[in-house]
Amino acid sequence: MGRFGEGYISYAHTDYENYETFLGPRPWHYIYDAFGNFLIGGEDLYSWTQQTTTDRLVTSAGRGPVASSRYANVFDRAVAIGGQDYQGRAARMIIADGGSFYDDGIITRYSPLVLNQLGLQGVRADLSVPQGRLSLIAARRYAGYRASRSEIANDSGILLGGRLERDLGVLRFGANFANQHLFDFRRNLGGVKGDLHSSQAIPAVIAVRVSDDSPEDGRGGPVVVATKVYVNGRLRPDITPGIVGQSFGNDFTAVGRTTTQGEFRRDPYYDADLKRISDEYRGMEIPLFADYFYFKDYLDDPAGSDVSQNVNLNLLTQSLRSVSPNQPQRADGEEYLIYYVELEGEPYVRSVRIDFLIGNDYRIDLSSMDVVAPEEARYQRKFSAPFFETVARAPGNIQDLSNLKWVSVDVGAGTAQTLYSGDLHGNLGGLQLRGEFARSRTHYRYPDGAPGSQVQNRGGAPVLQEWHGARHSVDDQAYYLTLHREGDSFGFGAEIFSTGPAYNTQLRLRPGDLDISYNPRYLYQQIKNGTTFLDLIEDNDDNDARLETVLRGTLREPDRSVFPAQDVNNDGIPDVNRNLNSLPDFAEPFLMYDVDPNEYDWGLDLNNNGEIDLREDDREPDLPYDKDLGGFHLFGRRRLSAHSSATLGIIDADQLAGGGASVVRYGRLSYRREQPRLGSLRMEYELKQVEDNVADDVFRWASVVGVGIEAINQEAYRLQRFAFTPDFVQDPLAYRKSLVNRAFLEMRFTRIPGLQVENKLKLEANRQSAISEAEGVPQPADRVGFLTLVSRADYTWQRGRFTVVPQAKFRLLRRTRDRLDLLEADERSFIPILKVTCALTDRTALKAGAQGLPFLPYRVTDRADRRNSFHQRTYLLVLSNHSPYAGYDLSTNIGLNMEKRGFSDPFRSLENTDFTSVFVRVFLGFGGSSIY
Structure with missing residues (x-):
């Protein structure tokens, strides 16, 4: 069952090699003609197609000279390699600085549970002695757009890692470490725990979604008996969450306008709203906060509050239902509850915790809203919200309230992530042995301050925010052990495995309305709701030179042709798309x-x-076993x-x-x-x-x-x-x-x-x-x-x-x-x-x-x-x-x-x-x- 790709390679004695594809060190690929016959090993130089149809439609497409094609990019890569061999000992250093071109990095794999990087931008050093090997890496992490070096240096992230390997007889033991954290060279930040960027938004509203963790059975969903809100460590009984009930089957926004022809047009107040069930945004959702606030205005004063200019009232009342906070609430199957905790008006907030007395099969997801346009009256323009992030799940599928207990939800934004593990490999008389035990820890910090009053720029220069919010972290573990032996007439295998639901290999970065570099000219790149996903274990199911999922930005493109295990001749081209076009x-x-x-x-x-x-092909990190x-x-x-x-x-x-x-x-x-x-x-x-x-x-x-x-x-x-x-x-x-x-x-x-x-x-x-x-x-x-x-x-x-x-x-x-x-x-x-x-x-x-x-x-x-x-x-x-x-x-x-x-x-x-x-x-x- 385990999906183990290529393992750790020490480059101390071995020259570095990239993928053998048209993006790799070989600046060509195999080309086939329209009949499927091999034509040439090379690169596109010129192409022009002119088509006409019986409908008199004329289409034309073409590519210019090689100077503007992908062939030119092969020579743009900047990978420098240097090393020394001496009496059985060796060392190599590899430096990759491809700017924003992610494909120009270093392939680095330490272990299946800790680090698997396709395009590392930074420095890698490998040292080898007769019975051991050491590898160290240091790399920059940024949002994947073309920015100046000063912008990247001032506001970015750091990836640090290492692997120590030791041979003891027929066994090989390894220790792995990887840490990625946010930093700003202009401020003294929190070491490997990282810290928030100066542009990080201060939450004005906290949104918590409570749903059924096994919705397919339509029963035994979460029962919430009571809630408590803590601000700055103090219980605040005066803060009562607003609660609405919704359904996953009918949770499209009702915010929009009706044209003079009577057609209702939704207002996609976040870029993925109209793509919620599409491939790019599957599993990535934000709270429909504008719907909630308009619904709240309507309930507070149905006669006096005119919300029809911004919403379709019929759709709004059909998709949202009011829930009383004074009695237990329940959500079965596709139903879910959202608790809105409003913080505007608080003079200073350094921590928020929400406790739920909850039982049965629950799933709790957390999001928040920050103010991006204080003077704006329309809620869809005033606020912005990150994607929901799962913070708690009930073990199993309990349906009799036997697990009723208080569950705490700490609010914060991710600042760092650490993975570490120990592994072993060996061959005991033909018995192949492989195992690893790993732990993950994700660090969070609350963006402290007065909600809704953040000043990100003063006089055209960014404000260097000092953060003092409360910290917390989430831990989990994963392990596997496999045995395999093949003889002349008999073979056997065994594997035990476990990957915790909170075992995390991804750090999310959403530093606010301005881009990571504080530069407004990048605002058009609000891809994936302005979120950058930094992965330690990346998604590359077909093990080629392109990842299936991408960072935010426009320069790094995803793999548009994912055909795992369908390159039998190893020419770097899928066997089901030899002419590399838009059809299989x-x-x-x-x-x-x-x-x-x-x-x-x-x-x-x-x-x-x-x-x-x-x-x-999935959209998950390439872990050997599913989370x-x-x-x-x-x-x-x-x-x-x-x-x-x-x-x-x-x-x-x-x-x-x-x-x-x-x-x-x-x-x-x-x-x-x-x-x-x-x-x-x-x-x-x-x-x-x-x-x-x-x-x-x-x-x-x-x-x-x-x-x-x-x-x-x-x-x-x-x-x-x-x-x-x-x-x-x-x-x-x-x-x-x-x-x-x-x-x-x-x-x-x-x-x-x-x-x-x-x-x-x-x-x-x-x-x-x-x-x-x-x-x-x-x-x-x-x-x-x-x-x-x-x-x-x-x-x-x-x-x-x-x-x-x-x-x-x-x-x-x-x-x-x-x-x-x-x-x-x-x-x-x-x-x-x-x-x-x-x-x-x-x-x-x-x-x-x-x-x-x-x-x-x-x-x-x-x-x-x-x-x-x-x-x-x-x-x-x-x-x-x-x-x-x-x-x-x-x-x-x-x-x-x-x-x-x-x-x-x-x-x-x-x-x-x-x-x-x-x-x-x-x-x-x-x-x-x-x-x-």
């Missing part, structure tokens, strides 16, 4: 012959979410023959704070055999008994082909590399109580020269047992069936200058549900292709291809939803030339592309496409080439 290859003409979506492939699914484990999960995994493997094996195993894991559990008992049979002159055969079978209600949500990248004018535009802008759109896929929890049979058959036939035949068949039968309401979320007995089939064949015929390749492919995906006699999915694709290449000279070739012939089109038939059925013909003609130039190899490609698509449903006729495009693409080559 399995959705593009000609290229779709070689690749298929994940649904058609085989892989383990130990977390039972329907996705292949090795290909999952809030602890348990064990045991398995044994017996080799039955030279080509077959049998495996038995059990997984038993529970959420530590959540109420979920995952118990899997499985058996697997595997057979693999290759005959060089005949082909290969692979057979897999798995039987597993599953009781899993732990959600493992993932992102799936562009699994649906674009159609109509949208597809034309995507093709026109294909030069925007890695421009995929991730689709959030919520775990359907289809294996909460199931007996699952899975089988896979793959055959390849290569006996006849030039002929290749491949067939893949995957079957799954999920027999779901009934679950009563007393056992949890009800589930009726059912059987869910899933079948995929891929058959393809191609033949390569060569005669003189001509190469002819006919290809044919059939693809089937079918999903059924017995209880409802429902066909959930039934999609069939037939893909006929003909490709012809004529070598005009040794450097020039004419290539022609057709996917879909006049009498035999490429056809997709969707029997579950016939509106999606269509037929398509694509014709492509390319003149390709390779010529040497100034020591390089230039590949020039001039082509004509024609495509026509028609839907079977006459109601979708407006989405039919008929377009022609002419393109010119030139590549600068470094690593070999081919005209074929």
Whole structure:
């Protein structure tokens, strides 16, 4: 179950190496043509595409010379390396200062639970002696925008870390440390505990959200009996929180205005408001404070207070409900409560603590509001609020109030974070051993002062605020131990693990309305609600040169093409997107012959979410085990023959704070055999008994082909590399109580020269047992069936200058549900292709291809939803030339592309496409080439 990537590497004896991709030290990448054939190893030099459609729409896209392309950035990186070797001892120092370009940093991995950095900006020193190694780092942490060096130095953060490693016989012991803290060189701050920035906002209102930690069961939610508010350490019975009830299913803002045409337009008073369920902002929410204050005005004086100019009153009263503070409150399922504690008018506040007498299955999240425009009458402009941050959760899923107790919520902003651990690795007679125990501590400090009266600038210069607010910290731990041994005929493995729900590897920075550098010209970069996320363990599921999640700012871009475990040839380019455009290859003409979506492939699914484990993409730090999960995994493997094996195993894991559990008992049979002159055969079978209600949500990248004018535009802008759109896929929890049979058959036939035949068949039968309401979320007995089939064949015929390749492919995906006699999915694709290449000279070739012939089109038939059925013909003609130039190899490609698509449903006729495009693409080559 553990997801362990590459481990610690000491550079004392080894030269530093970056990722082998187009962003790495090799300033080129493999380039493929429109047919999917290798073209050249190099870089884009020039590209221009001109398209016209039957609707007289003309689109154009292009990229200029290499001086303005990504190739130039390869030489912008600033990594300096120096070192010394002497009599078995060695030292290296690496310095990276890429300015704001995060990709120009140092790859640094200490341990899976403490530090995993892709682009460290700073200094790393490595020392090695015969039985030990030492590594030290010091780096800057900033918001990811291009700022002057003085701005970064005056107001930024520091990352310090180290790893000490010692060999004792066959065991290797390690100690790891990492600390990131905020600082300001102009003031004496709090050491590794950090301190607040001068621009940190002073809270005027505190918002606490209380919700059901297991909302899926719709019952046993939190019961709040009483609350107490402490200010500056003193109980304040005169401060009574305002309470409103809301629902996650209906918590969009009602703030906005109604146009003269009667249309209501919401006012997104924070940048993510209209994107709350989108990919970038999933799980990031702020309190709808403006809705609350308008609702409060309306309740205080329904007749005299006119709030209709700023809100839709009907929507407001439907989404918020008033809750009395004089009686216990309850929130089940999707319902939640928000407690607003107003502090304006207090002369000085240095600490705030809110105590809740609370029981059952609760989750408590904290946010606050600061005043950014004191003279503004509209609440959505007067206040600003950071994202909610979880501060307390009830262990398990208690529903009988047996855990009723006082829970304290301390208010503060993050200032520092420390992770430390001890680990061991070893090989005891073939037994592979790996383990680590780690603790995290996140430091907070209250921004003290008079709420609502902060002065950030005086006479154009920033005010250097001295902070004296109360401090507090949050601690948690994580550990794992794995054993693994493989023998000639028998192998086994075991792992125990636990990662606490509050084990934290991320520090959030939101220094107020002004940017981190105090410079108003950066206000337009209020990405992610003005929040910077500083990670010690970063999110890089596909282990490439780009992270999946990004810091705030515009210069560091996220990875727009995340395909974990889908780069078999290790060329730094996903196998499902060789031409690096905005569509996956399995959705593009000609290229779709070689690749298929994940649904058609085989892989383990130990977390039972329907996705292949090795290909999952999430938005979480790359910890070896999920947060809030602890348990064990045991398995044994017996080799039955030279080509077959049998495996038995059990997984038993529970959420530590959540109420979920995952118990899997499985058996697997595997057979693999290759005959060089005949082909290969692979057979897999798995039987597993599953009781899993732990959600493992993932992102799936562009699994649906674009159609109509949208597809034309995507093709026109294909030069925007890695421009995929991730689709959030919520775990359907289809294996909460199931007996699952899975089988896979793959055959390849290569006996006849030039002929290749491949067939893949995957079957799954999920027999779901009934679950009563007393056992949890009800589930009726059912059987869910899933079948995929891929058959393809191609033949390569060569005669003189001509190469002819006919290809044919059939693809089937079918999903059924017995209880409802429902066909959930039934999609069939037939893909006929003909490709012809004529070598005009040794450097020039004419290539022609057709996917879909006049009498035999490429056809997709969707029997579950016939509106999606269509037929398509694509014709492509390319003149390709390779010529040497100034020591390089230039590949020039001039082509004509024609495509026509028609839907079977006459109601979708407006989405039919008929377009022609002419393109010119030139590549600068470094690593070999081919005209074929």
